[in-house]
Amino acid sequence: MARHVEPDLPPSLACLKNVDTLLRCPICFDFLSISMMTKCSHNFCSLCIRKFLSYKLQCPVCNMQMTEQDLRNNRLLDDLVANFQAARQELSKAHFESPPISPKTPASAVKCKTPRERGQKPSSSIMSQFFQKKSRTTPNKETHEDAQPCNASDPYLSSGKAQHLVIVKEEPIDVEDTSTLSLKPVKEEHTASQSFSGSFQAAHSLSPSKDMKPVIKVECPVCSVSVAQHFINKHLDTCLSSGEKKESLRSSFSKKRHPMAKLVYNLLSVQELKRRLKECHLSVQGSRDQLIRRHQDFVHIYNAQCDSLNPKSVEEIAKEVEANEKIRNQLQGKTKPVMVFSKNQSEKEIEEMHSNYRKQHSSDFSRLIAQVRGRLQATKQAPVKQEVKEQKEDARESCSSDQFSEANFQSPLAIRVEGVEADAGQVAGGIELSSSPTFSDVSISSSISDIFGPESSSNVDDSERTAGQKRPSGSRDGDAALSPVMGKRRRKT
Amino acid sequence: MTEQSSLLLRKQLAELNKNPVEGFSAGLVDDDDIYQWEVVVMGPQDTLFEGGFFKATLTFPHDYPLRPPKMKFISEIWHPNVAKNGDVCISILHEPGEDKYGYEKPEERWLPIHTVETIMISVISMLADPNSDSPANVDAAKEWREDPTGDFKKKVARCVRRSQEMAFD
Ligand SMILES: [Zn+2]
Ligand SMILES: [Zn+2]
Ligand SMILES: [Zn+2]
Numbered sequence: 001m002a003r004h005v006e007p008d009l010p011p012s013l014a015c016l017k018n019v020d021t022l023l024r025c026p027i028c029f030d031f032l033s034i035s036m037m038t039k040c041s042h043n044f045c046s047l048c049i050r051k052f053l054s055y056k057l058q059c060p061v062c063n064m065q066m067t068e069q070d071l072r073n074n075r076l077l078d079d080l081v082a083n084f085q086a087a088r089q090e091l092s093k094a095h096f097e098s099p100p101i102s103p104k105t106p107a108s109a110v111k112c113k114t115p116r117e118r119g120q121k122p123s124s125s126i127m128s129q130f131f132q133k134k135s136r137t138t139p140n141k142e143t144h145e146d147a148q149p150c151n152a153s154d155p156y157l158s159s160g161k162a163q164h165l166v167i168v169k170e171e172p173i174d175v176e177d178t179s180t181l182s183l184k185p186v187k188e189e190h191t192a193s194q195s196f197s198g199s200f201q202a203a204h205s206l207s208p209s210k211d212m213k214p215v216i217k218v219e220c221p222v223c224s225v226s227v228a229q230h231f232i233n234k235h236l237d238t239c240l241s242s243g244e245k246k247e248s249l250r251s252s253f254s255k256k257r258h259p260m261a262k263l264v265y266n267l268l269s270v271q272e273l274k275r276r277l278k279e280c281h282l283s284v285q286g287s288r289d290q291l292i293r294r295h296q297d298f299v300h301i302y303n304a305q306c307d308s309l310n311p312k313s314v315e316e317i318a319k320e321v322e323a324n325e326k327i328r329n330q331l332q333g334k335t336k337p338v339m340v341f342s343k344n345q346s347e348k349e350i351e352e353m354h355s356n357y358r359k360q361h362s363s364d365f366s367r368l369i370a371q372v373r374g375r376l377q378a379t380k381q382a383p384v385k386q387e388v389k390e391q392k393e394d395a396r397e398s399c400s401s402d403q404f405s406e407a408n409f410q411s412p413l414a415i416r417v418e419g420v421e422a423d424a425g426q427v428a429g430g431i432e433l434s435s436s437p438t439f440s441d442v443s444i445s446s447s448i449s450d451i452f453g454p455e456s457s458s459n460v461d462d463s464e465r466t467a468g469q470k471r472p473s474g475s476r477d478g479d480a481a482l483s484p485v486m487g488k489r490r491r492k493t
Numbered sequence: 494m495t496e497q498s499s500l501l502l503r504k505q506l507a508e509l510n511k512n513p514v515e516g517f518s519a520g521l522v523d524d525d526d527i528y529q530w531e532v533v534v535m536g537p538q539d540t541l542f543e544g545g546f547f548k549a550t551l552t553f554p555h556d557y558p559l560r561p562p563k564m565k566f567i568s569e570i571w572h573p574n575v576a577k578n579g580d581v582c583i584s585i586l587h588e589p590g591e592d593k594y595g596y597e598k599p600e601e602r603w604l605p606i607h608t609v610e611t612i613m614i615s616v617i618s619m620l621a622d623p624n625s626d627s628p629a630n631v632d633a634a635k636e637w638r639e640d641p642t643g644d645f646k647k648k649v650a651r652c653v654r655r656s657q658e659m660a661f662d
Contacts, residue, residue, distance in 0.1 A: 029501060354569075357567050372535055375516075
């Protein structure tokens with residue numbers, strides 16, 4: 001979760017856009033920060049996925065059931081992100097110094113390597129996507145019908161969608177994490193964390209559990225040593241002040257810090273809450289809800305930092321938590337609802353409020369309408385002839401390349417509005433999909449056509465104009481725009 | 494998450510401005526408030542809603558993308574999945590925890606990878622294919638189920654016409 005917004009790639013480096021996209025977290029769209037891989041081979045920032053898992057125990061990309069315990073570091077991606085960012089900067093610089101030649105060289109070098117490596121290791125799948133999508137940034141537009149023939153024999157194709165499901169050899173999971181965890185089975189806190197993050201729902205519904213007995217020993221968040229609860233503050237003081245020396249000593253063995261337990265806050269007294277906040281160097285001011293939220297935020301960040309090779313200190317994390325809280329409070333004060341509705345308003349009253357709103361914002365809406373109409377007209381003028389050729393190319397292309405991301409992004413977008421799309425989502429969720437770190441332009445555009453294809457009530461219509469249109473930027477939003485959302489939708493015959 | 498949500502939304506807005514998506518357009522109500530959006534959705538072709546320009550608001554929670562935004566049509570729209578007060582009622586916009594109807598599949602629920610764009614795609618596909626199983630507008634659902642080319646069609650046509658009048662005035 002990097003906090004900055006990077007400048008766009010210069011046009012001559014557009015070929016790197018796909019690598020750029022692939023190295024981003026599907027939740028925050030920033031470059032992966034402390035990337036964690038799920039069992040289903042999807043990658044997220046540690047903090048992003050941990051926060052999400054406290055809402056819902058499933059993979060946000062493919063819906064597979066999972067818990068925080070299933071997460072594993074994917075350090076290769078961390079290194080790739082770091083190196084890519086550095087390279088990107090270099091290339092951008094080079095680009096501005098000598099625009100025509102220099103930036104192209106590295107890009108094409110990368111491209112050449114790709115096909116050979118594909119399918120051999122997880123990293124190569126990333127590159128193969130890059131390659132595959134790279135070709136997509138040429139003015140070819142892929143739709144799922146194009147890909148169809150390649151999938152005719154695919155047993156998973158129950159819904160008629162194009163899914164290139166690529167079974168990727170699963171890499172042995174890095175055992176480091178689990179082994180270190182299992183070396184410390186004594187810690188009550190840890191046990192609690194396991195059972196509760198495994199069933200967060202239950203935790204919320206106040207399910208009784210022996211794990212929630214008052215904790216006798218707690219784990220020091222700094223050195224991971226088990227300490228009697230009433231000594232923890234004292235211990236923390238010494239632990240923190242002896243700081244670096246200890247840290248470096250320890251790190252030669254295991255630098256790994258252990259995640260803090262998820263607490264069942266309902267069961268904690270305010271006093272207990274405050275004690276825990278103090279442990280974390282956090283303020284104890286505010287309402288019970290504020291205290292809880294503060295502690296939760298701390299646990300999320302702390303646990304995400306446990307996945308880092310160079311975790312932030314407790315104090316740093318505490319500062320971050322409190323800074324976030326400040327921003328949140330400011331926002332809360334600022335936001336005013338656009339329209340306030342009460343429960344029992346008559347239709348007439350509602351229409352009046354809507355009408356007032358439309359009037360108040362009529363210039364905004366006129367602008368938006370002009371925009372959307374302009375797009376429609378541009379679409380209608382798009383060349384039709386070109387399309388046939390493109391379709392052919394697409395078909396070939398999709399046969400020859402592994403469409404990891406397509407399969408990946410399928411399920412979340414397979415939103416059943418009327419009940420047609422359910423199968424594909426389930427299928428996608430249930431099988432080993434791919435090792436793609438994230439989804440991408442290709443996946444989105446194809447899944448849009450997936451959505452619109454089967455749902456369309458129109459008849460076969462080959463004169464469809466939108467699908468062949470090309471947008472210059474390879475960005476995901478851009479490509480998604482290519483889908484025949486508003487045009488006559490392409491039909492399977 | 495707070496700062497992250499606003500950054501993420503800014504990014505999406507910039508991207509939509511740079512590479513607009515067919516079928517809808519989106520902007521902010523107030524440039525200082527990234528959490529309040531206005532959108533215009535075009536009725537998809539080959540549907541009863543074709544030709545309509547429907548105005549709506551999107552309101553994002555501060556912990557987006559962990560929680561979904563709310564969408565409200567402020568143009569009159571007659572549809573089984575749009576409440577009479579304009580609230581759009583599709584499963585992907587339901588809060589992560591709740592399953593009002595008890596049968597929503599995980600992949601149909603809110604996920605943090607949804608963007609304004611993917612939401613609008615769902616909404617547009619909702620227009621194309623109403624789901625009368627869990628209607629937000631019971632009357633519209635009944636009409637749509639029983640006689641889609643009768644009263645339902647007439648009412649939708651009226652909404653489309655009105656949305657056009659209001660669009661081009
Ligand atoms: Zn992230
Ligand atoms: Zn997954
Ligand atoms: Zn290893």
